Amino acid sequence: MATRYWIVSLPLQASSSASSLWTRLQDSISKNSFDTPLYRFNIPNLRVGTLDSLLSLSDDLIKSNNFIEAASHKIRRQIEDLERVSGVNSTSLTVDGVPVDSYLTRFVWDEARYPTMSPLKEIVDGIHVQVAKIEDDLKVRVAEYNNVRSQLNAINRKQTGSLAVRDLSNIVKPQDLVTSEHLVTLLAVVPKYSQKDWLSSYETLTTYVVPRSSKLLHEDNEYALYTVTLFNRDADNFRTKARERGFQVRDFEYNSETQESRKQELEKLLRDQDTLRSSLLQWCYASYGEVFTSWMHFCAVRVSVESILRYGLPPTFLSVVLSPSVKSEKKVRSILEGLSDSSNSTFWKVEDEGSMGGFGGDADAYPYVSFTINLI
Template identity: 75%
Template sequence: MASRYWAVSLPVNNSASQLWTQLQQRISSHSFDTPLYRFNIPNLRVGTLDSLLSLTDDLTKSNNFVEAVTHKIRRQIEELERAAGVDGGGLTVDGVPVDSYLTKFVWDEAKYPTMSPLKEIVDGIHTQVAKIEDDLKVRVAEYNNIRSQLNAINRKQTGSLAVRDVSNLVKPEDIINSDHLTTLLAIVSKYSQKDWLSSYETLTSYVVPRSSKKLYEDNEYALYTVTLFNRVADNFRTSAREKGFQIRDFEYSPEAHENRKQELDKLMQDQERLRTSLLQWCYTSYGEVFSSWMHFCAVRLFAESILRYGLPPSFLACVLAPAAKSEKKIRSIIEELSDSTNRQVLLFLAYWKAEDEVGAGMAGLAGGDGDAHPYVSFTINLV
């Protein structure tokens, strides 16, 4: 799939089919690696010149918005597919690949009646896409909230012993809690284990000899138990802290451990459910937004062509995907096929553009992408 297309229109003096044949022949003979397609735009309702000029002021801005939402949904799909470890097999619009939808574009008369004013079509597209973007924000926020909760739990379970939850590292037989004895958990630097083993019995009185047992070790710390009398537990904590050993408050509870496990399982299920739901919604919404975007591009090409070439509408619209090495040659071919009178218009507009005294509508006449061409042209970036 090509990632970048040009949408262009050329003025037709005699026959559109003859101009199309000439364009095909010249491109195929000079740049055979450049796909070329007709862009079928119906006869839309032009309205007044003032309304058309006013519309073109907003066309570029609105196009940027619709394009940005399209790419935002596509990036979200890619992220969700990576997280799920799946390959979606390529995005589609109405069941066909996006590039096929673009290159075989057909105007949806039922959704966008051609007799509707152009501004009504443009505003309708903008409103629809804005609603989809708002819905996307809500759905992504809900999904990210679950992910954040899971990430926080995972950090506690997989992070350093200095911060992680140690409940899943401790077994019932490791802990003694009675009227007189208690078991404490100590976090000891990996390089201070010898110091701990040689000193823990003397950090305070009434420590059970040889009671310390290593339960777990990571790259930085080791987890030890130590058993002592309840009445000296506070003294032991103070002395251990002075020597750089961290004593973790811990009370073994099978019920609490099971509750944490159930909470984690539920969050994982919720994450998978939301991810699947969001991914399916993104697939559908991407098709809707991409279709809206292509209809918007058709309106833009139509409006700018009318302002450039005049009435009645008589122009050839097409899309092509030139390779970077062929761009200059393709531009020269299209320019050669453009009417010479449009070159004079181009020079006039380019002069006023250089003086920064041209309005946005006139800038549209000078070329949709801001480059001065004697024909209408703008770029469609699919990624």
């Protein structure tokens, strides 16, 4: 599938028809750039109104097009991210049941959704409002999904971080701890390079430490986790002395109910994440189609408006879609310019390389209407 297309309109000569110009264009492309796909872009007779109304509308066309295009790409990127995380084999997106590029190259105006007798400003404003609503819905849905992901990431950090910060509940077992009226077991996080220091000094850090009570429970790349049992009344003093020697005593209390609650919370978050991800992905598939459909109808309006402002009334132009390769672009531009030798369009030809010409502030100027559609 090509990812970049040109939508172009060419002015009709007084003595030629759209069908004859289409035939000439087909012949020129097939002879000089046979690898360039070429399609008619059929635009119905729209309610034009006055030139003043078109000039007023044209001021907002580029801004609105950028907004709609950005919304389309945002949803597409979200789909790609969700498919990658879900392990879904990316399939071709569809619009109204057909591949995206097919919808563009075989575009048919939807009269039911966008009556051609409606004022153009009403059509454009309606499209903008619809896309804005979809973009707002996307923000809400993505925020909800990301909130659950953030909670899970926080839990994972606690479970996979270093012993200095991670959750110890899945490491420490009830039998590792001694808790009585007079005795308590503390958990000390010891830098790995200080393990010998710990083993040789923990019994003497304070007066009431149980001899040979320290046991190694777990190690990671940086730290080792040891237990130490002592009299309860001496616990605070031991914490202070241990900290002075570079040993961290972690607060920990084993509670079976808390453990079960954390497990259930994790399981619920995992279910919620899967549900929200699946729901968001399905919503994105449907919404991408909605936005792309709206975008192509907007492009049809834009081609019509720009062509009338460029060539004048009544509307006399041929609109087409092309997808030239990078190496064929100059050749195709030359063909299009050769077919645009009209007194109505010569004003727009480039006079020097520094001019910005081209309706709508395009970087390049051509004697015909042209703008680019990037599908990705």
